[in-house]
Amino acid sequence: MSTSCNGCCFVHGQHAAEGVAVRQVTHASRNRGKRTPGVDGIASLMPEERLRYAHQLRYLSRWTTDPIRRTYIPKSSHPNELRGLGTLRATLRDRAMQAVVKLALEPEWEAQFEPNSYGFRPGRSIHDAIEAIFNHIRLKPKMVLDADIEKCFDRIDRKALLATLRVHAPQPVMRLIRDWLDAGVLDHGQWLYPEAGTPQGGVISPLLANIALHGLETAVSTHTRKHPVVIVRYADDLVILCDDLDTLKAAQAIAAEWLATRGLQFKSSKTRTPALHRRCKCHAHPG
Numbered sequence: 001m002s003t004s005c006n007g008c009c010f011v012h013g014q015h016a017a018e019g020v021a022v023r024q025v026t027h028a029s030r031n032r033g034k035r036t037p038g039v040d041g042i043a044s045l046m047p048e049e050r051l052r053y054a055h056q057l058r059y060l061s062r063w064t065t066d067p068i069r070r071t072y073i074p075k076s077s078h079p080n081e082l083r084g085l086g087t088l089r090a091t092l093r094d095r096a097m098q099a100v101v102k103l104a105l106e107p108e109w110e111a112q113f114e115p116n117s118y119g120f121r122p123g124r125s126i127h128d129a130i131e132a133i134f135n136h137i138r139l140k141p142k143m144v145l146d147a148d149i150e151k152c153f154d155r156i157d158r159k160a161l162l163a164t165l166r167v168h169a170p171q172p173v174m175r176l177i178r179d180w181l182d183a184g185v186l187d188h189g190q191w192l193y194p195e196a197g198t199p200q201g202g203v204i205s206p207l208l209a210n211i212a213l214h215g216l217e218t219a220v221s222t223h224t225r226k227h228p229v230v231i232v233r234y235a236d237d238l239v240i241l242c243d244d245l246d247t248l249k250a251a252q253a254i255a256a257e258w259l260a261t262r263g264l265q266f267k268s269s270k271t272r273t274p275a276l277h278r279r280c281k282c283h284a285h286p287g
Contacts, residue, residue, distance in 0.1 A: 017104070018058060022050050025096050036071055038092065042091065045092065060097075067183050067185065067186055069185075070188075094180070101173055101204055114218060116129075116232045117210060119210070120207065126234055145248055145251070146272050146274060147239070147240070147266050147270070148236060149238070149267065153205060157212075158195075161181075164214065180204070206235075209235070212262050219255075220251050220258070224251050224254070226244075226247065227247040
């Protein structure tokens, strides 16, 4: 894809993307936080306002991003405690533009993403990840590393992310993404400026996380060819499968080293090696 355009042709075909984007962020069934406004106080739109938003989304190169508002909800396990929503509630207009950019970037990245990545991808689900694991362990015993990437959305190295994005995204899109990453956060009347991570819950954040983690599977498999290694990842949770324990440990070390280049690390309390999986005597489908 050429990166010489001014950004307008990149994000809309016959202006259909803008209408789809506005619908995605305002339609009740798709917008769980519909009643939670951003810093502008706007939580919903009338039909004529939606049309105005869709028109404004055509002008990508003129777009200015808004700060983000952090909101809190009670913890389900401790009602008296509050937890910050990682969404850091963006304004409706910014979420609509994020949806437009996501519609533009996602198809090209979907054609490149590694095959065993399942989280936040169209047409894929947690059940597909479970099936992939089952298919890799049902005929031959495997050692398993069950791991969790600690605070993935909060700690992604932005320079590494932008360097990866720069290969395919035109400059106006890069400018917008940089602005969204650097947007100030309004938290209880105070302005915060995180230096790493992507705001959880932002329309484009899951795609940015997948782009940041793209290459992990290839990096590990390239260095462990004697005993094949399989990585199955769903968002920030992953399992590494191998029939040799030493190779599995080596794969863990390689993965940890690769994650460090993205500002990430495994969460030690949730990273473990369960017992050896016994050979399955039947070929039945899981579930």
